[in-house]
Amino acid sequence: MNPPSHITRRDFVAKAALATAFTAVAPRFVRAETATPRFKIIAFSKPFAKLNAEDTADLVADVGWDGIECPVRAVAGQIAPERVEEDLPKMVEALKKRGKEVTIVTTEITKIDPLAEKVLRTTAKLGIKKYRLGFVKYTEDKPVPETVREVGAALKDLAALNHELGLQGGWQNHSGANMVGAPLWDIWTMIKDLDPRDLGVCFDIGHATLEGGLSWPIQARLLEPFYVAVYLKDFRWEKTDKGWEPVWCNFGEGAVHQSFLTKLKASSFTGPLSQHHEYKTLGTGPEMIANMKKDLAKLHEWLA
Numbered sequence: 001m002n003p004p005s006h007i008t009r010r011d012f013v014a015k016a017a018l019a020t021a022f023t024a025v026a027p028r029f030v031r032a033e034t035a036t037p038r039f040k041i042i043a044f045s046k047p048f049a050k051l052n053a054e055d056t057a058d059l060v061a062d063v064g065w066d067g068i069e070c071p072v073r074a075v076a077g078q079i080a081p082e083r084v085e086e087d088l089p090k091m092v093e094a095l096k097k098r099g100k101e102v103t104i105v106t107t108e109i110t111k112i113d114p115l116a117e118k119v120l121r122t123t124a125k126l127g128i129k130k131y132r133l134g135f136v137k138y139t140e141d142k143p144v145p146e147t148v149r150e151v152g153a154a155l156k157d158l159a160a161l162n163h164e165l166g167l168q169g170g171w172q173n174h175s176g177a178n179m180v181g182a183p184l185w186d187i188w189t190m191i192k193d194l195d196p197r198d199l200g201v202c203f204d205i206g207h208a209t210l211e212g213g214l215s216w217p218i219q220a221r222l223l224e225p226f227y228v229a230v231y232l233k234d235f236r237w238e239k240t241d242k243g244w245e246p247v248w249c250n251f252g253e254g255a256v257h258q259s260f261l262t263k264l265k266a267s268s269f270t271g272p273l274s275q276h277h278e279y280k281t282l283g284t285g286p287e288m289i290a291n292m293k294k295d296l297a298k299l300h301e302w303l304a
Helices: 008-015 023-035 053-063 079-098 114-125 144-165 185-193 205-226 259-266 285-303
Strands: 041-046 067-071 101-106 129-131 167-171 197-202 227-232 234-240 243-249 271-274
Touching: 041 101, 041 285, 053 067, 053 285, 067 079, 067 197, 079 101, 079 114, 079 185, 114 129, 114 144, 129 227, 144 185, 144 197, 144 271, 167 185, 167 227, 185 197, 185 205, 205 227, 205 259, 259 271, 259 285, 271 285
Parallel strands: 041 067, 041 271, 067 101, 101 129, 129 167, 167 197, 197 227, 227 271
Antiparallel strands: 234 243
């Protein structure tokens, strides 16, 4: 794991216990969780990745998630890939003691290599069934179809390894002018002939709405059979000196529509829902926890 940080449980948890602004929504938590037991609701631990395993588990329990999506990667990671054998078991055990779990491991893996195998075999050994792949960008010096073919071939190889290990990998769709997966149709082209039990998509409705505008229901329906997990975050458009730009915001306060979750409940999907917190006003310490509880409350409200 990364070296211990000066950020402690006192900053993230103990102080947050003093915040009472959201205690009024507690009854709604209970009703919603009873009404929707099929979805595990977890969080991407990137915003609090500096915490050690024990303090991460305390924070997760305090907010009320079922577990985490843990970044095992060199960039913006919580656990260094080289130390996965030593540190991922500690995270699993810390969460388990509080009735929580590592549901998804987020990686930088886009093809098979020795370090990728080490991460995946450790993940499988610990009983974690799902992982997120890394990302690839389109480049000006290579035709788009050639990139799709190359990435697709690598995903086919990864799907075979996943089948051997009993893992399910997922490609996250990002927004951006050069991101493989931003159009969503390119992802479908790459994975349509694969068994979704081996490799599918971590469907990000925030990025899908940003890129799809009014057509996101088509992309969602196209990729639904391949859902490994559903990622939840929100954004709104703001006009700046550079023109209109997307700005991430609290869940339920932007362009993401509640109808997505209504349709999801009517589907056969039973995988995890992972909350992502990318907005600049998230804050730290008790402010961060309050925002996370607010987002979780809104998600329960939309699921109810």
